Amino acid sequence: xxxxxxxxxxxxxxxxxxxxxxxxxxxxxxxxxxxxxxxxxxxxxxxxxxxxxxxxxxxxxxxxxxxxxxxxxxxxxxxxxxxxxxxxxxxxxxxxxxxxxxxxxxxxxxxxxxxxxxxxxxxxxxxxxxxxxxxxxxxxxxxxxxxxxxxxxxxxxxxxxxxxxxxxxxxxxxxxxxxxxxxxxxxxxxxxxxxxxxxxxxxxxxxxxxxxxxxxxxxxxxxxxxxxxxxxxxxxxxxxxxxxxxxxxxxxxxxxxxxxxxxxxxxxxxxxxxxxxxxxxxxxxxxxxxxxxxxxxxxxxxxxxxxxxxxxxxxxxxxxxxxxxxxxxxxxxxxxxxxxxxxxxxxxxxxxxxxxxxxxxxxxxxxxxxxxxxxxxxxxxxxxxxxxxxxxxxxxxxxxxxxxxxxxxxxxxxxxxxxxxxxxxxxxxxxxxxxxxxxxxxxxxxxxxxxxxxxxxxxxxxxxxxxxxxxxxxxxxxxxxx
Numbered sequence: 001x002x003x004x005x006x007x008x009x010x011x012x013x014x015x016x017x018x019x020x021x022x023x024x025x026x027x028x029x030x031x032x033x034x035x036x037x038x039x040x041x042x043x044x045x046x047x048x049x050x051x052x053x054x055x056x057x058x059x060x061x062x063x064x065x066x067x068x069x070x071x072x073x074x075x076x077x078x079x080x081x082x083x084x085x086x087x088x089x090x091x092x093x094x095x096x097x098x099x100x101x102x103x104x105x106x107x108x109x110x111x112x113x114x115x116x117x118x119x120x121x122x123x124x125x126x127x128x129x130x131x132x133x134x135x136x137x138x139x140x141x142x143x144x145x146x147x148x149x150x151x152x153x154x155x156x157x158x159x160x161x162x163x164x165x166x167x168x169x170x171x172x173x174x175x176x177x178x179x180x181x182x183x184x185x186x187x188x189x190x191x192x193x194x195x196x197x198x199x200x201x202x203x204x205x206x207x208x209x210x211x212x213x214x215x216x217x218x219x220x221x222x223x224x225x226x227x228x229x230x231x232x233x234x235x236x237x238x239x240x241x242x243x244x245x246x247x248x249x250x251x252x253x254x255x256x257x258x259x260x261x262x263x264x265x266x267x268x269x270x271x272x273x274x275x276x277x278x279x280x281x282x283x284x285x286x287x288x289x290x291x292x293x294x295x296x297x298x299x300x301x302x303x304x305x306x307x308x309x310x311x312x313x314x315x316x317x318x319x320x321x322x323x324x325x326x327x328x329x330x331x332x333x334x335x336x337x338x339x340x341x342x343x344x345x346x347x348x349x350x351x352x353x354x355x356x357x358x359x360x361x362x363x364x365x366x367x368x369x370x371x372x373x374x375x376x377x378x379x380x381x382x383x384x385x386x387x388x389x390x391x392x393x394x395x396x397x398x399x400x401x402x403x404x405x406x407x408x409x410x411x412x413x414x415x416x417x418x419x420x421x422x423x424x425x426x427x428x429x430x431x432x433x434x435x436x437x438x439x440x441x442x443x444x445x446x447x448x449x450x451x452x453x454x455x456x457x458x459x460x461x462x463x464x465x466x467x468x469x470x471x472x473x474x475x476x477x478x479x480x481x482x
């Protein structure tokens with residue numbers, strides 16, 4: 001069965017290459033100078049053969065697991081058309097079933113690793129890549145059985161006393177080193193935004209399991225199967241010449257300053273395909289109320305012609321002010337725009353970047369940030385809501401105070417520092433990587449996983465919420481040092 005599925009996927013992959021290559025391969029040579037870099041989040045369907053696992057569950061009195069498995073993760077990569085691409089990818093998820101009498105089975109899985117591909121064709125709007133992800137992962141099966149009669153056989157008045165007996169859990173696990181050969185079709189409708197479709201097959205090469213503490217027989221967890229993923233990424237594709245200078249060191253630049261009235265506006269939106277964004281709250285640098293945004297835009301380019309074509313526009317959408325940079329589509333990688341912004345406290349900030357860094361200092365207001373490749377640094381943020389999506393890079397949320405926080409990171413490290421007396425409920429997960437929680441005064445902690453990890457933590461009374469997902473990398477949550 002497994003061999004038949006692998007052959008079927010192989011035929012589909014090569015058929016797709018044959019169909020798509022004439023479309024995207026017209027300019028697909030390394031000499032064309034088409035380079036790219038992007039990263040973002042992904043949702044996927046993983047279709048392993050669960051017949052062995054479901055047979056084990058049914059024989060043990062549990063319900064069959066539903067198929068296919070829905071997983072989520074992310075990653076990023078960069079390269080040159082007609083040559084190699086390099087990056088990383090990770091994903092994880094779980095599926096569960098429950099019987100009428102409360103028996104629950106949960107299968108968790110995670111995989112991630114180094115992504116090496118060959119870009120067989122492409123242009124400024126599309127790429128076709130075949131490649132291989134080499135890495136590791138794990139499968140984890142947890143069986144939960146409720147106590148007989150709700151525990152009444154042990155003590156008939158337990159519920160009246162407010163005592164609940166925990167279900168009995170049996171856990172089986174298996175780690176593996178494996179490969180995921182794939183074909184990827186990437187489409188770039190905008191200069192900073194792209195979509196991708198991944199077709200592949202996860203194949204464990206070497207695996208080892210660890211027995212349950214109860215000594216129960218190990219179920220078959222050596223799972224392989226087709227993988228179909230859909231990604232939304234931020235980054236760009238463009239022509240680059242050898243010896244071209246990196247962003248920030250271009251020979252031609254121009255600086256523009258603007259003072260923008262935001263009275264009656266609820267949001268400030270900044271869209272910047274290539275370049276850095278630095279934002280500081282006006283309350284941190286001046287006294288008195290201010291409803292103006294002070295903007296400095298530094299345009300940089302490899303030539304006078306590109307600099308002249310590089311535009312920064314400011315638009316009033318009614319409820320928001322939108323700042324946007326646009327450059328020549330055939331010179332991506334040959335220009336950038338750096339923004340330095342001072343904005344009034346309380347306004348909502350929305351940023352969308354392809355490649356660059358986002359820095360916020362003493363920000364007071366909600367934040368929504370999407371970034372393909374780069375780093376996010378936020379210090380002393382006070383917000384009602386923070387939402388961050390990054391493909392490849394690091395995210396540092398230092399001295400964070402937010403009612404709701406959600407972070408999705410494909411590949412990289414997430415670090416969050418909080419007040420020691422914070423009241424927070426956090427859910428953190430990694431496809432491949434560690435999760436580290438510092439010592440808080442009042443803390444309840446539940447940890448699961450081997451290569452991919454899941455951690456639930458309640459700090460204080462758990463009033464605020466934090467959700468953090470990292471495909472490949474590390475999550476650290478710790479108190480602010482005095």
